Amino acid sequence: MGEKEEVLASLRKAVETWDINLARNAAEAALDINMDPCEAIEMGLGKGMDSISDRFYHGKIFLPQVLAASKAMEAGIGVFEPYLCDKSIHSKGVVIMGTVQGDIHEIGKHVVCAFLRGAGYTVFDLGKDVSPDEFIGAAREKGACLIGASALMTTTLVGQRRIVERLKEEKILDVKTIFGGACCTPKWVESIGGDAYCSCGAKVVAEVEILLSGR
Ligand code: B12
Numbered sequence: 001m002g003e004k005e006e007v008l009a010s011l012r013k014a015v016e017t018w019d020i021n022l023a024r025n026a027a028e029a030a031l032d033i034n035m036d037p038c039e040a041i042e043m044g045l046g047k048g049m050d051s052i053s054d055r056f057y058h059g060k061i062f063l064p065q066v067l068a069a070s071k072a073m074e075a076g077i078g079v080f081e082p083y084l085c086d087k088s089i090h091s092k093g094v095v096i097m098g099t100v101q102g103d104i105h106e107i108g109k110h111v112v113c114a115f116l117r118g119a120g121y122t123v124f125d126l127g128k129d130v131s132p133d134e135f136i137g138a139a140r141e142k143g144a145c146l147i148g149a150s151a152l153m154t155t156t157l158v159g160q161r162r163i164v165e166r167l168k169e170e171k172i173l174d175v176k177t178i179f180g181g182a183c184c185t186p187k188w189v190e191s192i193g194g195d196a197y198c199s200c201g202a203k204v205v206a207e208v209e210i211l212l213s214g215r
Contacts, residue, residue, distance in 0.1 A: 003033055008044040011076060015048025018068035020075045027079035037080035045076045070107045077114055084114050091122040093145040093212060096138045098130035100159025105152035111201035119205040132162040139175050145212060151181040161192040176211050
């Protein structure tokens with residue numbers, strides 16, 4: 001196995017075995033060999049989270065282990081975050097991000113925030129369980145061009161629709177929306193009148209650039 005494959009395997013293993021120290025060390029090893037942080041997140045840490053999801057789905061592990069794995073994933077992302085940051089002085093635009101009301105899943109949103117920050121956007125992460133009005137209020141206050149909202153459960157998807165509705169009610173026409181999360185689909189986003197759907201962190205920057213170029 002080459003050096004790069006070894007580091008990717010360690011990143012994956014760190015999440016699979018919820019080993020926070022290994023996640024940090026492997027992330028540092030990735031930086032030492034000049035691995036692209038985006039690749040390390042998607043192909044290393046992210047693959048580990050895929051297998052955690054799979055084991056959880058099949059009842060082989062339970063919520064505490066999933067939570068521990070997510071902490072390892074976040075520890076790894078934390079090491080990469082400063083290196084994802086674009087050195088450009090001018091922000092490409094302000095983005096408001098959050099997980100919708102009633103939903104506490106945050107890992108995917110953190111990945112998306114990391115990619116957007118890395119590409120030069122100023123991202124305000126409102127956290128989890130965010131109400132539609134909190135999204136709208138923050139967008140107004142910070143002068144955002146885009147709201148991104150994550151929903152991981154079928155029961156909380158409606159939070160994305162409420163954001164689109166509230167923007168219309170408030171006649172805010174210059175703020176675009178992008179939605180994602182395990183239960184979110186392109187069809188759903190189209191049906192609620194959202195501007196874009198995105199299936200993964202690796203694609204988000206390209207999607208956002210297309211979306212905002214039409215402003
Ligand atoms: C980790 C996890 C948890 C962790 C969350 C920890 C944290 N800090 O986030 C914990 C243990 C707390 C948890 C709790 C619960 N969970 Co949970 N959880 C998961 C799990 C296993 C993985 C999610 C994850 O982090 N994936 C890794 C990330 C990187 O991927 P991702 O989230 O999909 O994000 C990527 C893309 O979707 C996209 N994306 C995501 N958001 C956004 C946003 C935008 C704007 C864009 C552009 C893109 C984008 O980009 C991301 C990066 O590539 C999923 C299973 C699954 N397959 O998704 C269940 C899952 C989401 N959970 C589920 C459930 C039911 C729950 C609980 C209700 C369980 C319970 N009985 O208590 C609670 C929720 C309580 C609540 N009110 O929210 C169900 C939802 C079922 C449904 N269809 O509604 C799932 C699908 C598991 C299942 N198969 O049953 N969970």
